[in-house]
Amino acid sequence: MYVLGIETSCDETSAAVVKDGKNILSNAVSSSLNFHRKYGGVIPEIAFRKQLEKITAVAELAIQESGVNLKKIGLISVTSGPGLLGSLLTGISFAKALSLTLNIPLLGVNHLHSHIYANLLDNKLIRLPVTALVVSGGHTSLFYLKDFNKIELLSQTQDDACGEAFDKVAKILGLGYPGGPVIEKLACKGDPKKIKFSCSGTRGPLDFSFSGIKTGVLYYVRGQGPRARAQGKADIAASFQETVIDALVKKSLLACKLKNTNRILIGGGVAVNARLREKFLSAAKEEKISCYFPPKELCLDNAAMVAGLGFRLFQKGQRSDLSLSADLN
Ligand code: KG4
Ligand code: ZN
Numbered sequence: 299m300y301v302l303g304i305e306t307s308c309d310e311t312s313a314a315v316v317k318d319g320k321n322i323l324s325n326a327v328s329s330s331l332n333f334h335r336k337y338g339g340v341i342p343e344i345a346f347r348k349q350l351e352k353i354t355a356v357a358e359l360a361i362q363e364s365g366v367n368l369k370k371i372g373l374i375s376v377t378s379g380p381g382l383l384g385s386l387l388t389g390i391s392f393a394k395a396l397s398l399t400l401n402i403p404l405l406g407v408n409h410l411h412s413h414i415y416a417n418l419l420d421n422k423l424i425r426l427p428v429t430a431l432v433v434s435g436g437h438t439s440l441f442y443l444k445d446f447n448k449i450e451l452l453s454q455t456q457d458d459a460c461g462e463a464f465d466k467v468a469k470i471l472g473l474g475y476p477g478g479p480v481i482e483k484l485a486c487k488g489d490p491k492k493i494k495f496s497c498s499g500t501r502g503p504l505d506f507s508f509s510g511i512k513t514g515v516l517y518y519v520r521g522q523g524p525r526a527r528a529q530g531k532a533d534i535a536a537s538f539q540e541t542v543i544d545a546l547v548k549k550s551l552l553a554c555k556l557k558n559t560n561r562i563l564i565g566g567g568v569a570v571n572a573r574l575r576e577k578f579l580s581a582a583k584e585e586k587i588s589c590y591f592p593p594k595e596l597c598l599d600n601a602a603m604v605a606g607l608g609f610r611l612f613q614k615g616q617r618s619d620l621s622l623s624a625d626l627n
Contacts, residue, residue, distance in 0.1 A: 300316075300371050301609045301612075302315055307377045309330045314602040315363075321420070327356075339475060345385050375609070379406075380408075380436070405612055411441075414565050416603040428442075428562060430443055433460045438454060438508070439453065440453045461567050471484075488533040496510075498511070515538055560587050562589050567597060567598050575591055
């Protein structure tokens with residue numbers, strides 16, 4: 299079955315055609331990132347106005363590139379949340395209009411679950427149950443999946459999301475937005491053991507907290523004053539990145555242990571980070587846990603993962619109707 303996916307949860311406008319939940323035939327992505335840079339973060343009003351402008355052309359491109367006739371699409375799968383309200387409603391309204399006019403079934407899917415599903419695209423066979431970590435600009439959450447319709451939320455961040463911490467630390471260091479890629483690049487030139495940062499304690503052992511380390515970096519930088527030169531910044535970036543990744547690895551492997559699983563799937567924008575991949579792979583190997591990541595382009599927001607997850611859930615009998623709305627939780 300051919301599924302058209304639509305994703306507009308944050309600053310991307312994406313449409314994709316995926317066959318049988320696995321084969322990506324097209325995955326068109328248009329980002330409004332450049333319009334947000336000067337503000338140091340995503341401006342919701344700009345994001346959804348750009349999405350309104352782009353959505354039709356992006357969907358047309360995805361259909362055209364897939365070579366699939368619109369009449370052959372068996373399902374329209376759309377991100378229904380969590381995300382920015384105006385952005386989500388743009389994608390949902392577009393998907394509903396298409397579903398109604400072409401008489402194609404409609405399904406709203408969860409954005410975080412679709413980040414996990416990105417691991418199964420391109421014919422990857424991964425047996426369930428698994429533990430999963432989603433690390434993005436808006437979320438840091440651990441899940442236990444018996445199946446894609448049986449997902450248990452194990453824990454989440456008590457304050458800032460992991461990607462948000464990268465973005466805020468980059469701002470403190472004057473490196474621009476988004477922070478993840480610049481911090482990663484700078485960290486390569488720094489010493490990860492140079493500065494002792496730490497992540498705050500959490501209520502539950504699987505919860506996350508990244509707000510304290512961001513404040514720690516802020517005070518450290520203030521304390522340095524004008525002395526903080528290039529090497530100093532690289533050491534801060536490396537030490538911050540290492541501490542954050544260590545917390546992610548430690549808690550994810552603890553979740554595997556507590557849920558008695560030996561497989562972990564990782565997804566979301568921060569999963570692009572090469573140091574994170576390296577540390578996860580080596581720590582998981584020691585614990586005899588198989589660790590999976592999507593290809594880098596599928597870690598970031600895209601509609602192929604939405605189409606793939608939609609197919610799985612549709613097979614299990616899930617459907618939405620025209621009352622579908624944004625779910626911000
Ligand atoms: O999943 P995503 O594209 O959007 C959300 O759903 O939030 O994630 C975006 C986040 C941003 O905070 C960005 O700084 C972070 O992912 N990110 C990275 C890297 N590339 C993007 N974080 C660390 N290292 C990277 N290489
Ligand atoms: Zn995302």
